[in-house]
Amino acid sequence: MLLQVIFSGLATGSIYALVALGLSLIYNTTEHVNFAQGEMSMVSAFVGFTFFNMLGLSLPIAILLTLLISALLGIITERLVIRPAMRAPHFNIFIITIGVSIVMKSLSGFIWSHNDYPYPSIFPDETISIGSATIDLIGLGNIGATVLLMVILYAFFKYTRYGTAMRAVSESQNAALLMGVNVKQSFAVTWAISFVVAAVAGILMAPVVFLSTHMGIVVINGFAAAILGGWGSIPGAIIGGMLLGVIDNVAPLYLPSQIKNVVPFAVIFIVLVIRPKGIMGMERFTRV
Amino acid sequence: MQKLRYLSTFGLIVLVALFLTVSDVKAEVGVTDTSILVGCSNSFSGPLVYPGTQLVNNGLKGYFGYINAQGGVNGRKILTQFYDDGYKPQNAVANSKRLVEQDKVFAILASQGTGPVMATVKYLTQNKVPLLFPFQGVPLSGQKTIFTSFTPYPNQSELVVTWLVKVKGFKRIGILYQDDKYGYTFRDPGQKMLQKFGLKWVAAESYKRGAKDLSAQVAKLRKANLDAVLLVATPPPGATFLKEAHKQGWKNTRIISSGPLTDEKYINLTGGVGEGVWGLSLWPDPVHSQDPAVVEYREIMQKYGKDRDKTPNRYSLYGYFYAKLFVEGLKRAGKNVTRESFIAALEGIKDWESGMIPPVSFSGTNHLTQNSGFMVEVQQGVFRPISGWLTLKEGTLVPLK
Numbered sequence: 001m002l003l004q005v006i007f008s009g010l011a012t013g014s015i016y017a018l019v020a021l022g023l024s025l026i027y028n029t030t031e032h033v034n035f036a037q038g039e040m041s042m043v044s045a046f047v048g049f050t051f052f053n054m055l056g057l058s059l060p061i062a063i064l065l066t067l068l069i070s071a072l073l074g075i076i077t078e079r080l081v082i083r084p085a086m087r088a089p090h091f092n093i094f095i096i097t098i099g100v101s102i103v104m105k106s107l108s109g110f111i112w113s114h115n116d117y118p119y120p121s122i123f124p125d126e127t128i129s130i131g132s133a134t135i136d137l138i139g140l141g142n143i144g145a146t147v148l149l150m151v152i153l154y155a156f157f158k159y160t161r162y163g164t165a166m167r168a169v170s171e172s173q174n175a176a177l178l179m180g181v182n183v184k185q186s187f188a189v190t191w192a193i194s195f196v197v198a199a200v201a202g203i204l205m206a207p208v209v210f211l212s213t214h215m216g217i218v219v220i221n222g223f224a225a226a227i228l229g230g231w232g233s234i235p236g237a238i239i240g241g242m243l244l245g246v247i248d249n250v251a252p253l254y255l256p257s258q259i260k261n262v263v264p265f266a267v268i269f270i271v272l273v274i275r276p277k278g279i280m281g282m283e284r285f286t287r288v
Numbered sequence: 289m290q291k292l293r294y295l296s297t298f299g300l301i302v303l304v305a306l307f308l309t310v311s312d313v314k315a316e317v318g319v320t321d322t323s324i325l326v327g328c329s330n331s332f333s334g335p336l337v338y339p340g341t342q343l344v345n346n347g348l349k350g351y352f353g354y355i356n357a358q359g360g361v362n363g364r365k366i367l368t369q370f371y372d373d374g375y376k377p378q379n380a381v382a383n384s385k386r387l388v389e390q391d392k393v394f395a396i397l398a399s400q401g402t403g404p405v406m407a408t409v410k411y412l413t414q415n416k417v418p419l420l421f422p423f424q425g426v427p428l429s430g431q432k433t434i435f436t437s438f439t440p441y442p443n444q445s446e447l448v449v450t451w452l453v454k455v456k457g458f459k460r461i462g463i464l465y466q467d468d469k470y471g472y473t474f475r476d477p478g479q480k481m482l483q484k485f486g487l488k489w490v491a492a493e494s495y496k497r498g499a500k501d502l503s504a505q506v507a508k509l510r511k512a513n514l515d516a517v518l519l520v521a522t523p524p525p526g527a528t529f530l531k532e533a534h535k536q537g538w539k540n541t542r543i544i545s546s547g548p549l550t551d552e553k554y555i556n557l558t559g560g561v562g563e564g565v566w567g568l569s570l571w572p573d574p575v576h577s578q579d580p581a582v583v584e585y586r587e588i589m590q591k592y593g594k595d596r597d598k599t600p601n602r603y604s605l606y607g608y609f610y611a612k613l614f615v616e617g618l619k620r621a622g623k624n625v626t627r628e629s630f631i632a633a634l635e636g637i638k639d640w641e642s643g644m645i646p647p648v649s650f651s652g653t654n655h656l657t658q659n660s661g662f663m664v665e666v667q668q669g670v671f672r673p674i675s676g677w678l679t680l681k682e683g684t685l686v687p688l689k
Contacts, residue, residue, distance in 0.1 A: 001507045001511070004503060004507060004536065005503050005504045005507055008501055008503035008504075008532075009501065009503075011501075012500050012501040015500070105333075106333070109333075109337060110596075113338070113341075113595075113596060113597035114337040114338040114341060115338050115553070115597060115599070116338070116523060116524050116553060116557055117557075118556060118557050118558075118559050125559070127535055134535055134536055134537060136535050208500065208528075209500050209524065209528075210524050210527065210528075210557050212338075212524070213337070214335065214498075217498060218500075245501070248501065249501055249503055249504050250504065251504075252493070252495075252504040252505060252508075253504040253507065253508065261467070261496050
């Protein structure tokens with residue numbers, strides 16, 4: 001029973017992890033906290049739904065188109081609402097993204113209605129037995145896809161010229177600018193990548209939590225995961241998300257229902273007391 | 289001089305008499321010769337946005353559009369005014385004050401959500417504004433100006449438990465409930481009913497609203513070796529529960545959905561693993577039923593409904609049904625309708641046949657529209673009745689119709 005529940009927790013956690021990953025990406029380059037990350041997943045999932053359900057395209061093509069459109073939406077969002085406020089205090093940007101999330105949710109409801117819809121998974125809807133546990137391939141696929149995406153992004157930021165430039169932007173926009181880094185472009189690319197990550201999260205999440213305009217609320221779990229793992233750390237986002245998913249699931253197994261809801265937050269609290277920067281978080285030094 | 293005094297006295301009397309007559313025919317709040325205004329605060333955003341938009345746009349506006357196209361009731365068109373509370377009680381109060389004081393509505397019709405509705409009860413009662421058929425399941429009785437709608441949650445819970453024990457002979461019954469007032473109003477009355485039979489919830493598990501994973505709850509309930517488990521949830525977690533139960537290969541326990549959960553959406557979301565699930569249904573199937581009244585609902589809703597999404601569902605059916613009942617009261621209240629005469633007219637309704645639910649009767653002391661339900665089973669993705677309409681009278685199941 002425990003194995004079953006832990007696996008289920010990892011699968012749910014991979015969704016939190018992807019949201020945390022998107023949050024971390026934007027934070028890494030821009031130091032902005034993006035409240036619309038969950039809604040970005042929701043919009044992308046609906047875009048995919050339009051392609052395969054309403055226009056009748058095959059699932060792989062629909063997903064490919066969705067990822068492309070998501071990148072475009074990322075660039076548009078950045079250009080329209082973030083760039084004008086680029087030099088504003090980070091808190092202002094946070095409020096702007098709350099506004100973006102509300103607009104996205106209302107518009108989506110207008111376009112696609114507020115109903116819940118079943119959503120097909122790219123992974124087969126089958127189960128395999130490992131010992132006493134039944135593992136579903138959708139959950140397994142989600143975990144795999146999340147880890148893969150993390151590795152790709154980690155390598156991109158660590159080893160490519162472009163990734164390094166984007167990290168430089170987050171250190172100091174002015175210094176990066178003086179070194180010849182195109183800061184505005186870095187912002188745009190970051191938003192595009194983050195929106196694509198959100199789209200992947202949306203497409204993986206919708207078969208599990210169903211497609212609806214309420215999906216975006218997962219951003220709260222994403223925040224918790226990002227904080228637990230360490231803000232801005234790519235592996236941290238994954239570890240935080242998975243850990244949160246497992247704790248969330250194992251707690252009700254052993255504790256009475258009145259206490260279980262507190263457990264994830266208690267764990268976050270304890271971790272942050274011991275390691276204020278989160279599990280994988282790095283100390284950021286600012287030279288003065 | 290004397291003559292003048294008589295004249296002026298006479299004039300004064302005439303004036304007073306005139307004034308009295310004028311104030312006598314002064315129409316009721318929200319009522320003019322050509323219109324009557326009703327409205328409510330409802331969810332057009334937030335967690336209940338789908339029920340809210342369907343209930344209002346397709347249900348209420350749909351039926352009133354149909355009635356207005358025929359010239360209205362007693363020569364009056366029915367006008368509506370709605371505000372969004374996003375399921376927040378404080379917004380519901382503000383909206384209701386605005387409806388009463390600024391828009392001057394005749395009555396509040398079909399507002400939604402236990403919290404928001406409860407928050408407005410005191411204000412509306414004090415101001416003697418009728419609160420008609422709110423969409424919520426906590427019992428509300430004893431107020432002259434309040435009429436309630438569907439079978440209250442405690443009664444639903446008692447009905448299901450009694451049926452499971454008395455008709456099906458089940459003994460080991462468990463419950464999965466949402467950890468809030470909706471869940472408790474099923475859990476606690478159900479427990480009391482079970483105790484009457486010398487039983488109790490063998491296992492009771494809960495989930496937080498918005499939960500995405502119910503694997504632990506499913507595992508625990510499964511381990512309890514139950515005959516049946518009552519599911520008190522909203523459609524998405526309800527569907528998640530069924531999928532998880534299917535995944536874990538849990539087969540030897542009958543799953544029963546509560547009234548609010550017995551909804552086509554919940555079965556659609558499960559993607560086919562809901563076969564054999566039982567439920568308590570308060571309505572005929574809005575999508576498949578061929579009852580003339582339900583067919584008429586679909587036609588009118590398609591033609592006059594105002595929402596982009598016109599898939600038949602239990603929320604637009606609700607709005608439609610209670611708009612129809614409101615119109616029935618209005619017709620009976622006649623041309624010179626006041627709030628008082630309207631309430632008296634509703635109280636005069638006896639055995640009103642809607643073709644959807646058992647005959648509706650009100651009285652001076654009974655303002656509850658429905659206190660019944662029937663059991664259904666999911667067969668080929670559709671809820672099929674497995675019992676007739678049932679109600680509980682002093683702890684005994686009584687068939688209706």
